[in-house]
Amino acid sequence: MLTAVLTITAIALIAGVGLSFASRRLPSSDSDLVEQVNDLLPQTQCAQCGYPGCRPYAAAVVEGQAAINLCPPGGEDTVRRLADLLGRELIPLAEAATPAVAVIDEALCIGCTHCLKACPVDAIVGAHQLMHTIIESECTGCELCVAPCPVDCISMRPLG
Amino acid sequence: MSAPTYDLGTLHGGLRLPGHKADSTRSAILDIPVPSQLILPITQHVGDPAQPIVGIGERVLKGQLIAESEGTLGAPVHASSSGKVIAIEPWPVSRRYGDTAPCIVIECDGKDEAIARADAPPNFTRLEAPDVLRKILQGGIVGLGGAVFPTAQKLMQARTCEIDHLLLNGVECESYISCDDMLMRERAGEIISGAQILMHALQIDVCFLVVESDKPDAIQKLGDVLGEISDDRIVLKQVPTIYPSGGEDQLVQLVTNREVPSGGLPSDVGCLVQNVGTAAAIHSWVIDNEPLISRVTTITGDGVANPINVRARIGTTIADIIEITGGYTDKAQQLIIGGPMTGKSVSTDRVPLVKATNCVLVMSETPAIGPELPCIRCGDCASVCPVQLLPQQLFWYACADDEKKLRDFGLMDCIECGCCDLVCPSHIPLTADFRVAKGRIRELADEKARAARARLRFEARNDRLEREETERASELSEQKESAKKAGPSAIAEILKRKKKKHEEDK
Numbered sequence: 001m002l003t004a005v006l007t008i009t010a011i012a013l014i015a016g017v018g019l020s021f022a023s024r025r026l027p028s029s030d031s032d033l034v035e036q037v038n039d040l041l042p043q044t045q046c047a048q049c050g051y052p053g054c055r056p057y058a059a060a061v062v063e064g065q066a067a068i069n070l071c072p073p074g075g076e077d078t079v080r081r082l083a084d085l086l087g088r089e090l091i092p093l094a095e096a097a098t099p100a101v102a103v104i105d106e107a108l109c110i111g112c113t114h115c116l117k118a119c120p121v122d123a124i125v126g127a128h129q130l131m132h133t134i135i136e137s138e139c140t141g142c143e144l145c146v147a148p149c150p151v152d153c154i155s156m157r158p159l160g
Numbered sequence: 161m162s163a164p165t166y167d168l169g170t171l172h173g174g175l176r177l178p179g180h181k182a183d184s185t186r187s188a189i190l191d192i193p194v195p196s197q198l199i200l201p202i203t204q205h206v207g208d209p210a211q212p213i214v215g216i217g218e219r220v221l222k223g224q225l226i227a228e229s230e231g232t233l234g235a236p237v238h239a240s241s242s243g244k245v246i247a248i249e250p251w252p253v254s255r256r257y258g259d260t261a262p263c264i265v266i267e268c269d270g271k272d273e274a275i276a277r278a279d280a281p282p283n284f285t286r287l288e289a290p291d292v293l294r295k296i297l298q299g300g301i302v303g304l305g306g307a308v309f310p311t312a313q314k315l316m317q318a319r320t321c322e323i324d325h326l327l328l329n330g331v332e333c334e335s336y337i338s339c340d341d342m343l344m345r346e347r348a349g350e351i352i353s354g355a356q357i358l359m360h361a362l363q364i365d366v367c368f369l370v371v372e373s374d375k376p377d378a379i380q381k382l383g384d385v386l387g388e389i390s391d392d393r394i395v396l397k398q399v400p401t402i403y404p405s406g407g408e409d410q411l412v413q414l415v416t417n418r419e420v421p422s423g424g425l426p427s428d429v430g431c432l433v434q435n436v437g438t439a440a441a442i443h444s445w446v447i448d449n450e451p452l453i454s455r456v457t458t459i460t461g462d463g464v465a466n467p468i469n470v471r472a473r474i475g476t477t478i479a480d481i482i483e484i485t486g487g488y489t490d491k492a493q494q495l496i497i498g499g500p501m502t503g504k505s506v507s508t509d510r511v512p513l514v515k516a517t518n519c520v521l522v523m524s525e526t527p528a529i530g531p532e533l534p535c536i537r538c539g540d541c542a543s544v545c546p547v548q549l550l551p552q553q554l555f556w557y558a559c560a561d562d563e564k565k566l567r568d569f570g571l572m573d574c575i576e577c578g579c580c581d582l583v584c585p586s587h588i589p590l591t592a593d594f595r596v597a598k599g600r601i602r603e604l605a606d607e608k609a610r611a612a613r614a615r616l617r618f619e620a621r622n623d624r625l626e627r628e629e630t631e632r633a634s635e636l637s638e639q640k641e642s643a644k645k646a647g648p649s650a651i652a653e654i655l656k657r658k659k660k661k662h663e664e665d666k
Contacts, residue, residue: 043611045618053618121617140614 033086034058040081044073045120046142048097053120061086072097073141100156101139102146106131108153115145115154169417171410173544174402175579177501179374181338183467184460189342190470192484194241198266198475199251199512200226205302206309207233212264218245221275223451226264229297235310236300240453240473243268253514254497254506263512266475277449284357284446289319292361292446299445300452300515305329305340305406305435306498308516311442314432315361321427323362327415328355330371330378330436331399331406334499337519339456340436342469344371344378347440348385354439355394357446362432367394368415369436374401403501404577408433410546422573437518457513459485463492463522472513478520479509491524501578533586541580541590547573551580551590558597563604566597574598 037058044054049070051057060066061082068082072095083090104115104124111129123139126132134145146154203209208231214220220239227237243266251263284292297312328351332340344351355367369386371379382396399405399414409420411433418429426433437455444450453474459482460467466486478495482488496503497511499519513520541551549570557565571594580590643651 038615041611042607043614043618045614054615120621121614122621123617138613138617140610 030062034062036085037061037082040074040078040085041071042073042078042140044140044142046073046140046144048072048095048142067091067094069094073099099159100141100143101136101159102134102141102143102154103157104132104134105153105155106133108151110151112150114148114150118144118148120144168397168399169414171402171405171414171546172548173546173579174404174410175544175582176401177333177335177403179401180336180460181341181374184336184338184458184469185341187468189346189456190468190485192470192472192476192481194268194270194272194473195476195480196268197477198240198243198268198473199477200237200240200264200266200475201251201253201261201512201514202227202237202264203255203261204237204308204474204515205235206307207231207235207313209262210234210237212248214245214264216245216247219243220245220266221273223277223449223453224275229300229310233310233313235302235312236298237264238300238451238453239266240475241266241268242271242273252506252508252511254504254511254517259507285360287360289361289363292357293319295446296361296442298451299441301438301441301445302452302515303435304437304441304455304515304518306502306516306518307408311434311438314434315358317425318362318427318432322430323364323427323432324366324430325416325432326355326358326362326364326367327411327426327431327433328367328369328436328439329406329408329411329433330369330375330382331411332375333372333401333403333406334501334519335403336460336521337458337499338460339458339469339518341375341378342458343437343440343456344375345381348378348381350440350443351436352382352385352389352391352394352439353447354441354443356391357442358432358434358439359393365393368397369394370397370399370411370415372401372405373398403579404546404575407546407575407577409575422570452515455513455515455517457481457517458519459522460519461492461496461522462524463488463494465489474515475512477510477512481513481520482509482522488522492522493525494523496521496523502576529587532588535586535588538585540583540585544579544583546577546579547575549574551594554597555588555590555593558593561597561600563601566601571597571601 038055041054041058047053049057049066051060057066061068068086068088069079069091071078075096076093079093080090109131111126111131113126113128115132116124116126120142121138121140123135124132124145125135141156143156146156202212210227211230212227214226220226221242222239224239225236226239229236245264246267247265248262249265250260252259253261255261293312293315296315301311302308303311330340330344355369359365359367369382371382379396379398386394386396397415404410405414408426412418412420412426412429412431416431418431420426421428441452445452454471455474456469456471458469464482464485465488468485470481470485472481494505495509496505497517497520498504500521503519503521535552535555537552539552545551554566554569554571557569574594576591576595578591584590
């Protein structure tokens with residue numbers, strides 16, 4: 001009886017020490033998980049989630065600081081995939097967004113280059129005092145160029 | 161005549177469908193006169209739309225190039241008769257996505273004046289193979305079996321692989337359609353001449369001319385012509401009447417017993433398949449200098465008074481064609497462009513005949529198939545599937561929207577033949593579900609590719625900003641360093657000079 005109790009206790013102790021050592025010393029797989037979460041995000045880099053880009057949001061989600069429903073361009077599908085991947089509860093999307101692209105009214109553009117600096121994916125072509133235009137195929141519809149424009153010549157055109 | 165041969169491979173599944181072809185093959189092909197108006201869509205092929213090169217009000221001649229192909233995949237469009245361009249605008253058309261497409265509208269003058277072509281019909285055997293391909297590209301020739309893939313590009317792709325067999329597809333396995341049958345009966349010589357041009361362009365010596373067993377007249381006629389010209393490179397093959405043996409991959413399997421790999425092309429197993437109509441069109445262009453401006457199409461169904469095959473100019477509206485053939489019957493209820501299995505129902509007969517239109521089916525009413533019931537997993541669909549998929553399993557995953565499983569189970573290899581629909585005792589519209597699922601998978605792949613690109617650009621931009629920041633910082637520190645080195649006296653000197661200049665300016 002005593003032998004059995006001692007044996008079990010010994011095994012439990014050894015296993016406990018081993019596990020706590022492993023959890024402290026071995027590199028965690030969080031960075032892999034961040035990559036996986038980042039892969040599921042739409043990469044619009046729109047910062048509508050409150051983080052400066054998709055990867056920072058992915059990191060925050062993995063750390064448990066951010067909810068999984070904060071990505072409006074990703075939509076319900078992204079929430080569902082994130083819930084599947086992370087084993088979290090499926091929650092409704094906080095805010096929905098319709099896919100769109102930015103369009104510059106070229107007659108109004110004064111060539112101030114403010115939007116060029118705002119675009120996270122370099123999808124605007126232009127130079128100082130020359131008309132700017134948006135490369136439609138590369139625009140992610142993040143709306144970050146709309147606010148900096150001093151003459152309000154950028155509008156969002158819904159896709160589809 | 162040379163007799164057909166029967167040594168064949170095996171095809172999985174398939175169905176014997178009622179043919180309904182006798183009605184439309186009773187009389188010879190009827191030539192439709194020049195209509196008052198021609199509507200020519202700029203996209204009548206797989207690939208990028210052709211770009212119009214004529215303006216509104218311009219006079220065009222029969223056979224004149226009116227829209228050029230652009231990009232790597234496409235085909236040009238030619239005017240089918242002489243007249244004046246009156247509009248370039250959206251017009252109702254029959255296609256899978258969307259109901260209208262940009263079309264060039266020509267008001268015909270009835271003179272049917274052809275454009276003068278400088279070059280006399282050349283002896284094609286003297287041309288180099290690439291020149292033959294270039295010629296085919298200029299003729300606006302596309303696959304006339306229904307898929308309308310630009311023929312020249314298909315041949316160019318095939319030339320990059322090791323091709324040893326040319327298959328001429330005269331199988332035409334779908335019910336009601338008989339345009340290839342009639343073409344083989346009436347223009348066997350042109351088809352075989354087209355085959356010779358194709359063999360020359362591909363530099364190969366084996367051509368199988370494949371015809372289904374329910375077309376004895378066509379086989380007889382082709383055999384006669386082959387006997388006359390005694391070209392032993394061309395072999396006539398007869399295949400059993402099973403739907404869908406006329407599918408490209410199925411035909412290769414059936415005739416050569418080689419299986420086209422998943423996601424691959426017949427050229428991966430050394431074969432190239434061309435429709436017999438395409439071969440005839442190649443003959444017309446290379447030998448007679450007439451680009452693809454007309455085609456044979458079947459007008460049939462119990463909704464037309466006189467089922468018949470017609471040769472009409474591309475761009476003639478279906479309404480004009482049906483009026484000339486004898487009009488509708490009282491039963492006419494729905495109009496389908498294409499066959500009953502793979503065709504598309506349209507809501508108006510103002511749609512034009514395009515290069516893809518092999519059949520116009522006017523039906524009395526949709527046969528009632530009963531309500532959709534749950535799948536009982538009988539497996540009938542799997543036993544008829546010519547691609548050897550498991551439709552019952554795919555249906556399951558399509559309902560669950562499980563993209564990975566759908567891919568694993570080969571949904572992308574589905575040829576949408578509709579056999580599984582027909583045999584399903586629960587009347588589940590499997591093919592329609594698969595079409596939707598395929599569309600979704602493509603959409604997801606597009607989205608993924610877009611996201612990957614955006615990510616790359618975002619990361620590249622961040623790298624650039626960081627680099628600029630460090631460059632600026634190092635420049636600044638360098639300046640500070642040099643100022644420090646010069647010592648306080650030098651700085652005082654500079655400040656003095658600046659002050660002096662300032663006063664001078666004042």
